[in-house]
Amino acid sequence: xxxxxxxxxxxxxxxxxxxxxxxxxxxxxxxxxxxxxxxxxxxxxxxxxxxxxxxxxxxxxxxxxxxxxxxxxxxxxxxxxxxxxxxxxxxxxxxxxxxxxxxxxxxxxxxxxxxxxxxxxxxxxxxxxxxxxxxxxxxxxxxxxxxxxxxxxxxxxxxxxxxxxxxxxxxxxxxxxxxxxxxxxxxxxxxxxxxxxxxxxxxxxxxxxxxxxxxxxxxxxxxxxxxxxxxxxxxxxxxxxxxxxxxxxxxxxxxxxxxxxxxxxxxxxxxxxxxxxxxxxxxxxxxxxxxxxxxxxxxxxxxxxxxxxxxxxxxxxxxxxxxxxxxxxxxxxxxxxxxxxxxxxxxxxxxxxxxxxxxxxxxxxxxxxxxxxxxxxxxxxxxxxxxxxxxxxxxxxxxxxxxxxxxxxxxxxxxxxxxxxxxxx
Amino acid sequence: xxxxxxxxxxxxxxxxxxxxxxxxxxxxxxxxxxxxxxxxxxxxxxxxxxxxxxxxxxxxxxxxxxxxxxxxxxxxxxxxxxxxxxxxxxxxxxxxxxxxxxxxxxxxxxxxxxxxxxxxxxxxxxxxxxxxxxxxxxxxxxxxxxxxxxxxxxxxxxxxxxxxxxxxxxxxxxxxxxxxxxxxxxxxxxxxxxxxxxxxxxxxxxxxxxxxxxxxxxxxxxxxxxxxxxxxxxxxxxxxxxxxxxxxxxxxxxxxxxxxxxxxxxxxxxxxxxxxxxxxxxxxxxxxxxxxxxxxxxxxxxxxxxxxxxxxxxxxxxxxxxxxxxxxxxxxxxxxxxxxxxxxxxxxxxxxxxxxxxxxxxxxxxxxxxxxxxxxxxxxxxxxxxxxxxxxxxxxxxxxxxxxxxxxxxxxxxxxxxxxxxxxx
Numbered sequence: 035x036x037x038x039x040x041x042x043x044x045x046x047x048x049x050x051x052x053x054x055x056x057x058x059x060x061x062x063x064x065x066x067x068x069x070x071x072x073x074x075x076x077x078x079x080x081x082x083x084x085x086x087x088x089x090x091x092x093x094x095x096x097x098x099x100x101x102x103x104x105x106x107x108x109x110x111x112x113x114x115x116x117x118x119x120x121x122x123x124x125x126x127x128x129x130x131x132x133x134x135x136x137x138x139x140x141x142x143x144x145x146x147x148x149x150x151x152x153x154x155x156x157x158x159x160x161x162x163x164x165x166x167x168x169x170x171x172x173x174x175x176x177x178x179x180x181x182x183x184x185x186x187x188x189x190x191x192x193x194x195x196x197x198x199x200x201x202x203x204x205x206x207x208x209x210x211x212x213x214x215x216x217x218x219x220x221x222x223x224x225x226x227x228x229x230x231x232x233x234x235x236x237x238x239x240x241x242x243x244x245x246x247x248x249x250x251x252x253x254x255x256x257x258x259x260x261x262x263x264x265x266x267x268x269x270x271x272x273x274x275x276x277x278x279x280x281x282x283x284x285x286x287x288x289x290x291x292x293x294x295x296x297x298x299x300x301x302x303x304x305x306x307x308x309x310x311x312x313x314x315x316x317x318x319x320x321x322x323x324x325x326x327x328x329x330x331x332x333x334x335x336x337x338x339x340x341x342x343x344x345x346x347x348x349x350x351x352x353x354x355x356x357x358x359x360x361x362x363x364x365x366x367x368x369x370x371x372x373x374x375x376x377x378x379x380x381x382x383x384x385x386x387x388x389x390x391x392x393x394x395x396x397x398x399x400x401x402x403x404x405x406x407x408x409x410x411x412x413x414x415x416x417x418x419x420x421x422x423x424x425x426x427x428x429x430x431x432x433x434x435x436x437x438x439x440x441x442x443x444x445x446x447x448x449x450x451x452x453x454x455x456x457x458x459x
Numbered sequence: 460x461x462x463x464x465x466x467x468x469x470x471x472x473x474x475x476x477x478x479x480x481x482x483x484x485x486x487x488x489x490x491x492x493x494x495x496x497x498x499x500x501x502x503x504x505x506x507x508x509x510x511x512x513x514x515x516x517x518x519x520x521x522x523x524x525x526x527x528x529x530x531x532x533x534x535x536x537x538x539x540x541x542x543x544x545x546x547x548x549x550x551x552x553x554x555x556x557x558x559x560x561x562x563x564x565x566x567x568x569x570x571x572x573x574x575x576x577x578x579x580x581x582x583x584x585x586x587x588x589x590x591x592x593x594x595x596x597x598x599x600x601x602x603x604x605x606x607x608x609x610x611x612x613x614x615x616x617x618x619x620x621x622x623x624x625x626x627x628x629x630x631x632x633x634x635x636x637x638x639x640x641x642x643x644x645x646x647x648x649x650x651x652x653x654x655x656x657x658x659x660x661x662x663x664x665x666x667x668x669x670x671x672x673x674x675x676x677x678x679x680x681x682x683x684x685x686x687x688x689x690x691x692x693x694x695x696x697x698x699x700x701x702x703x704x705x706x707x708x709x710x711x712x713x714x715x716x717x718x719x720x721x722x723x724x725x726x727x728x729x730x731x732x733x734x735x736x737x738x739x740x741x742x743x744x745x746x747x748x749x750x751x752x753x754x755x756x757x758x759x760x761x762x763x764x765x766x767x768x769x770x771x772x773x774x775x776x777x778x779x780x781x782x783x784x785x786x787x788x789x790x791x792x793x794x795x796x797x798x799x800x801x802x803x804x805x806x807x808x809x810x811x812x813x814x815x816x817x818x819x820x821x822x823x824x825x826x827x828x829x830x831x832x833x834x835x836x837x838x839x840x841x842x843x844x845x846x847x848x849x850x851x852x853x854x855x856x857x858x859x860x861x862x863x864x865x866x867x868x869x870x871x872x873x874x875x876x877x878x879x880x881x882x883x884x
Contacts, residue, residue, distance in 0.1 A: 071664050075682035087667050089838075096836060098728075125699075127659025129670050145659065145768065145836075147670045188837050195842065203868050204682025205841040208675035208770060212838060214666035234552025234570065239496050241639035242512050245554050245572045250633035257500035257629025274550075343570065345633060371870075373798060411521060411570075412613050413514075413637060416630040417620065443628050445796075 047321040049427055050354060050390040053330070056316060057355060061337075061362040064222040064289060075207045076263075077220040078365035083196040085213040088186035093148040095124070097157040097181045100170055102139040104154030104178035115171035120163065124149055139170055148182055155181035189213060199365060221365035226264040227288035227336075228252050231272045231279055231296045231305070232343065250413060251294040251341070251348045258349075261371065262357050263364040264290065276304045284312055288336045289363055292356055295343035305340045309333060321427065322390040324410035325351040337363075344410035350392040350422075372421065372441035377402045383432045385425040394419035395440060402440055419443065472746040474852055475779060475815040478755070481741065482780060486762070486787040489647040489714060500632045501688075502645040503790035508621040510638040513611035518573040520549070522582040522606040525595055527564040529579030529603035540596035545588065549574055564595055573607055580606035614638060624790060646790035651689040652713035652761075653677050656697045656704055656721045656730070657768065675838060676719040676766070676773045683774075686796065687782050688789040689715065701729045709737055713761045714788055717781055720768035730765045734758060746852065747815040749835035750776040762788075769835035775817040775847075797846065797866035802827045808857045810850040819844035820865060827865055844868065 066080030095101060102118055110116040118139035124130040124146040134140055134151035141163075142148070142155055160174040189195060195213065196206055202220075210218060235249040242248050249271055259266055267287055272278045274296060283291050283305070296305040306329045309315045318329035318340070324347040329340035339356045341348045358368035380401040385391045395402040397420040404423070406415045421442040425432060432438055491505030520526060527543055535541040543564035549555040551570040559565055559576035566588075567573070567580055585599040614620060620638065621631055627645070635643060660674040667673050674696055684691055692712055697703045699721060708716050708730070721730040731754045734740045743754035743765070749772040754765035764781045766773045783793035805826040810816045820827040822845040829848070831840045846867040850857060857863055 071678065072681065075678075075685070089667065090672060091667050092670055094836075125659075126657055127671050145657075145672075183836055188839050195839065201869055203842075204679045204686070205770070205774060205838060205868070207682055208679035209838050209842050211663040211673050211675040211678045212667070212770075214673060216664040232551055232570075234550075238636040239641040242514065242516050242637070245517055246552050247515060247570075248636050248639055250636040253496065253500075253636045254629045254633035256497065257632055260500070261629070345630070345637075349630060411519075411608055413630060413634050414613050414620065417628075417634050443630070444626055 047319040047326060048317045049388075050320060050322050051427065053317050053320055053355060054358070057330075057337075057359050058362070058368060060332075061359050061368075063365040064224060064363050066219040067222045068217045069220040070217050071207065071210055071215060074202050074210065074218055074220060075204055077202050077223075078263075079196055079198055079200040079202055079218060080221050080365070081219040082194060082198050083210065083213075083215070083218065085189045085191055085193050085195055087189075087213055088191045089189040089212050090183060090185060090187070092129075092185055094183045095142045095144055095146050095148060095155045095181060096183050097155050098143050099155045099157040099159075099181065100139040100161055100172065101130075101142045101149050101152035101155050102134060102172075103136070103152060104176050104180060106136065107154070107156060107172055107175045110172050110175045112173045115162070115173040117169055117171050120168055120170050121149075139172075141167075141170075153178040153182065157181060201366065224264045224289040224360050224363040225267055225287055226259045226360065227267045227282065227285045227291045228255055228269045229272060229279065229282040229291060229293040229305075230269070231274055231293070233274050235271050235295075237271055250345055251343065254345065254349060255292055255294065255341075255352060258352055258357065259292075259360065262360040263366060264360050274304065276308060279304055280308045280312065283308060283333055283338060285336075286334065290356065290360055291333065291336050291338040292352070293338065293340045294348055296340075303327075305329070309338050309340065313338070321388055322350070322354070322392065323385075324392065325354070328355065330355055342410065345413040346392075346394075346406075346416055347410040349416055353392070353422075354390075370441055372443070373445050374439050374441055376437050376439050378435050378437050379404065379423075379432055380434070382434045383423065383425055385429055385431045387430055388427050390427050391425040393423045393425060394421075395423050395438075396420050397440070402438055416443070472744040472751060473742045474813075475745060475747050476852065478742050478745055478780060479783070482755075482762075482784050483787070483793060485757075486784050486793075488790040489649060489788050491644040492647045493642045494645040495642050496632065496635055496640060499627050499635065499643055499645060500629055502627050502648075503688075504621055504623055504625040504627055504643060505646050505790070506644040507619060507623050508635065508638075508640070508643065510614045510616055510618050510620055512614075512638055513616045514614040514637050515608060515610060515612065517554075517610055519608045520567045520569055520571050520573060520580045520606060521608050522580050523569050524567060524580045524582040524584075524606065525564040525586055525597065526555075526567045526574055526577035526580050527559060527597075528561070528577060529601050529605060531561065532579070532581060532597055532600045535597050535600045537598045540587070540598040542594055542596050545593055545595050546574075564597075566592075566595075578603040578607065582606060626791065649689045649714040649785050649788040650692055650712055651684045651785065652692045652707065652710045652716045653680055653694045654697060654704060654707040654716060654718040654730075655694070656699055656718070658699050660696050660720075662696055675770055676768065679770065679774060680717055680719065680766075680777060683777055683782065684717075684785065687785040688791060689785050699729065701733060704729055705733045705737065708733060708758055708763060710761075711759065715781065715785055716758065716761050716763040717777070718763065718765045719773055721765075730754070734763050734765065738763070746813055747775070747779070747817065748810075749817065750779070753780065755780055767835065770838040771817075771819075771831075771841055772835040774841055778817070778847075779815075795866055797868070798870050799864050799866055801862050801864050803860050803862050804829065804848075804857055805859070807859045808848065808850055810854055810856045812855055813852050815852050816850040818848045818850060819846075820848050820863075821845050822865070827863055841868070 126145040129147040130149040313333035316331040328351040421440040549571040554572040555574040738758035741756040753776040846865040
């Protein structure tokens with residue numbers, strides 16, 4: 035038992051906005067790393083990408099049909115089809131190697147290279163091929179270039195195609211493939227060390243027993259870190275032993291250290307002192323509910339967040355401080371990633387001027403029902419809730435009927451309808 | 460070269476809504492599988508979960524402070540503190556084993572078990588401990604039960620905690636940990652076989668060369684399948700060889716087969732015939748732009764989607780038909796997962812009654828700018844676009860200035876501000 039740290043209150047509490055501003059100022063995105071093409075979707079591009087190729091690299095057919103000289107089709111109609119000799123076939127990846135001359139055509143598939151001499155494609159639907167395949171009659175005139183995709187029609191050599199900072203979408207990755215990129219430079223994913231402390235904790239997957247409880251915070255943090263693009267370093271639960279906690283907090287591999295538990299001002303709460311010794315404890319005690327015992331600072335290059343052990347406090351402190359930092363390190367926007375809706379409050383929310391509240395709300399009949407502001411130990415409140423409402427420091431609370439913005443935990447219950455059907459259809 | 464399938468037009472085209480209704484009717488969610496706790500976040504729960512434990516399993520302190528008999532604190536104030544003997548300490552996971560009698564208190568940390576005999580906790584901030592730690596003076600009265608969390612205050616044994624169909628959130632997984640679950644039953648993730656065909660295709664990561672192009676559709680589909688919760692089976696590009704395509708389409712491991720390329724009515728387009736032979740080609744040719752050559756049906760238990768080879772057609776056909784099916788198989792909502800915003804059109808969109816259009820739009824100065832309806836081969840249009848507008852079959856188009864719903868490809872450019880700060884703050 036450690037006796038040298040006396041139980042005492044927080045000397046003063048910082049504003050949430052002040053801490054947020056500090057973190058925004060301190061955070062730079064990480065260095066870049068090369069990422070294989072098949073792994074790049076969802077990553078943040080660190081380079082500006084230009085194409086080194088025309089795509090396509092050759093004129094191609096936009097239709098299945100017959101390639102010929104467009105001017106020779108002039109006058110063709112259903113009542114006066116024009117016959118052509120069919121010289122052969124052009125397939126995607128297998129060009130027709132001959133020359134298309136007057137009165138001649140080449141059977142061609144979508145995406146196949148336009149044969150030399152031809153400048154237009156008549157679509158198959160208006161053509162009639164003879165049984166032996168040697169002749170075709172066309173019943174529609176096409177101007178030169180009709181149904182022909184020119185070289186570079188999708189992307190031209192030298193074109194800038196993606197800007198740095200872009201979060202790579204599935205179609206962006208496809209485009210990178212089409213311009214021949216085997217890999218691209220992306221912002222590194224922040225490496226996150228979880229430091230979960232507590233002699234009372236059993237590892238996730240165990241049954242609770244006696245006065246021991248199961249570590250649930252690491253399970254929650256794991257999901258949040260994945261959502262925000264971080265990658266977890268190896269993890270184990272630590273006892274309340276300062277030397278072990280200190281060593282884990284000093285992990286030189288980590289960009290972010292999330293310490294869960296031991297962040298308050300109690301006897302066994304070593305983390306704040308250890309962080310102050312290792313680097314800087316920039317804030318400790320924040321004017322918010324829950325999560326007021328949150329602390330944060332730096333140890334070497336890493337950001338260290340001292341998250342309260344109570345699960346709701348742990349969640350809120352992560353969302354307010356660690357989440358934005360993790361996203362910013364990875365090149366993503368700091369803003370909370372939750373979808374938001376605005377709904378009227380079914381009941382008032384009480385708060386205090388100068389304090390920021392994270393209020394779990396459920397949604398029923400189009401109204402937001404506040405479930406809890408306090409009860410930081412009640413994890414199930416975040417499971418019952420549809421999302422959270424933030425009451426900022428400038429408010430004493432929010433009135434019944436007032437419209438509030440809800441940060442949704444997910445959208446499954448609120449999925450919009452199919453875009454295929456209109457109201458009443 | 461196959462000559463027995465003649466090039467011909469589609470006999471008739473189905474409505475998008477008709478195909479959508481068919482798929483909605485045919486799709487059932489997959490069977491369940493046991494998933495390890497640490498892998499369950501984001502999965503869809505297949506069972507209803509009840510707690511087999513009270514959480515916490517014992518009365519615990521909600522504060523750092525001193526546990527005592529609440530009634531003995533009555534009358535305590537800053538001016539008239541009441542002294543108690545300190546018997547020892549209760550820590551999380553380490554109960555104080557003695558009995559708390561009259562005039563006695565136990566030093567206690569948040570989360571520690573309440574010692575026998577005590578019924579309330581006075582918070583540390585209003586207590587003053589003697590230097591030797593044997594005595595404490597408290598300057599605030601607390602009623603019985605104050606700062607005490609009763610057994611089961613978070614979750615009671617027998618409580619239903621999560622319903623089947625729930626998409627597991629980080630905090631849900633944490634709750635599962637806290638009630639001692641090592642694993643849970645989740646809907647299986649649909650196994651997806653990609654069948655990409657084309658003699659002209661080079662594998663992703665290659666540089667384009669001559670008349671060969673790089674396979675980009677599999678790269679895009681990989682990202683979309685991951686978004687929709689599917690898992691990919693091993694993949695290779697196939698030549699336009701009916702026997703190989705047929706064998707790949709008949710993969711008995713797959714819940715969904717996505718065939719890219721070879722879906723039209725041209726000479727090398729084997730897939731529709733092969734699907735009709737293997738199972739059923741339920742639709743082929745859909746009244747939409749792009750993606751009209753899309754086909755789909757069943758082969759054994761699998762859903763088979765014949766996606767056009769043109770990349771934009773491939774994307775749109777996936778989004779309209781394969782995506783909802785994949786999500787429904789995995790127990791998720793069929794609805795498109797895109798975030799949506801409503802903005803006025805900067806220019807009109809032309810369409811046709813009876814046809815559904817998938818129009819790429821960019822967003823500039825709060826208005827939606829239609830980039831392209833046609834140009835199914837222009838992958839870069841989906842990269843330049845912010846999202847898509849669906850023009851349903853009942854419309855000839857949409858007028859300049861009309862407000863349209865945009866299905867956003869992502870939200871990074873439109874990230875909402877921090878919820879911490881109010882406008883003007």
